[in-house]
Amino acid sequence: MFLPVLAFAASLAAPASASQLVNRDVRNIQLAVNNKGEALVTYRTVRGRTQHVLAWxxxxxxxxxRTLRQQRFKLDYAGGWRKYHKLYWKTFRSSCSxxxxxxxxxxxxxxxxPDGSYWALQKWQVQLPDLxxxxxxxxxRQWELHLSHWSTDLAKLEVWQDWIYHGRFHHLFGRYTYLGKPVYGFSTTHFGAPTDGYGRLLYLDTHNSVYGPGWKRENSFVAHNPTGVFCYGFFKHNAGAGGYAHPPGFTGMRPQGHGDMYRMxxxxxxxxPDVMWSDSGLHDFSASNSADVAFEGAMNSQLDSILNGDKLCRQH
Structure with missing residues (x-):
């Protein structure tokens, strides 16, 4: 039994997977911003080399x-040499408060x-394997470093939880919006990875699940075109199908991965910037518990209220 959702295998990288990727597994990270709309990101690489990256x-x-390219930084990994043909990073004056x-x-x-906009660096594990x-x-295991620059409200990630198929499975659903309008892309691969600059992946982690203690990556998927709605059921998955990355030699099914907490x-x-939602997980559904029955009814109504014509998340 399968809830319609665009799943993504961690082995398949999206072309524009975040705010904007700068590098991976770096340390001693510093951020400077001048009054010309430029940022200088400085860090030490895994090989121990100090690198300066100019962004603008x-x-x-x-x-x-469909016709305009999504916003994207220009990055000079020579610290401004390619843009200015000099050791620009040495004279870069930060005016950031x-x-x-x-x-x-x-x-x-x-x-x-100085112009009131914000710059930020975020670091998290994007490529953890699903299931x-x-x-x-x-x-x-890499930790990706992402750079962002904004002057508006952040994107909004709304998530609700309930159960599905008469309470047999744990389920979550929601919508992803920016300035009140849906976030979505125009195409994905067969396995659900975005293939344009507008599609964005949502990464779902589960805590203290059947997979073991602590946080584990459950799955990753996109919000739907054109509603920005998404839904996910905690079903068993065949790790050998659907494009999922799995350890060499592994065959068979993965169990239902619901946990005591979730984060997306x-x-x-x-x-x-990248945004995150987190909350405690629900207990197993009981048809004899009037509170569970009432809560499920309320969540079914909530789902119906946000669908806006979405045809992939209609299952209660």
Whole structure:
């Protein structure tokens, strides 16, 4: 039994997977911003080399548009040499003041630019394998560093929980919006990975589940075109089908991965920050519990109220 949802295999990388990826597994991270709309990101790489990255040319996000490219930074990994043909990073003067913007998940550095806009760096594990597998390669364990620049409200990730198929399975659903309008892309691969600059993946983690103690990646998927709605049922999954990455030699089914807590991290549209939702999980449904029955009815009504014509998330 399968709830319609666009699943994504961690082995398939999306072309524009976040606010904007700068590098992976870096440390000693610093952020400077000048009064010309430029940011200088400095860090030490896994090989121990200090690197300076100059970023400019993007802010906020465009609403989905088939003809206009989504906002995206220009990045100079030579610290400004390619843009200015000199050691620009050595004379870069930061004019950024203390950050007083909204709370950000996974934040490493953030500040307020002279024009009132914000810049931030977030660092989290994007490529964890789905279906609760423990990462078996270094690439699956990497911490990605994402840069963002914005002056608007953040994208909004709304999530509700209930049960599905007469209470047999745990279920969550919601919608992803930016400035009140749906976040979605125009195409995906066969396995659900975005293939354009507007699609964004939502990464669902489960806590203290059958997979083991602590946080594990349950799955990743996109919000639907054109509603921004999504839904996910905690069913058993065949790890050998659907494009899921799995350890060499593994065959068979993965169990239902519901846990005592959940968190969902959504890659920010354009160059806005990544956002996160988290909450405690529900207990198993009991048809003899009047509170469960009433709650399920209320959540079914909530789902119906946000569908706006979505045809993939109508199952109660």
């Amino acid at each position: 040319g993007a802010v906020n996000a465009r609403q989905p548009n 203390a950050y007083d913007g909204p709370a950000l998940a996974w934040m490493v550095r953030a500040c307020k630019a 609760g597998f423990t990462p078996w390669t270094a690439g699956l 991290t959504a890659a920010g549209p354009g160059v806005t």
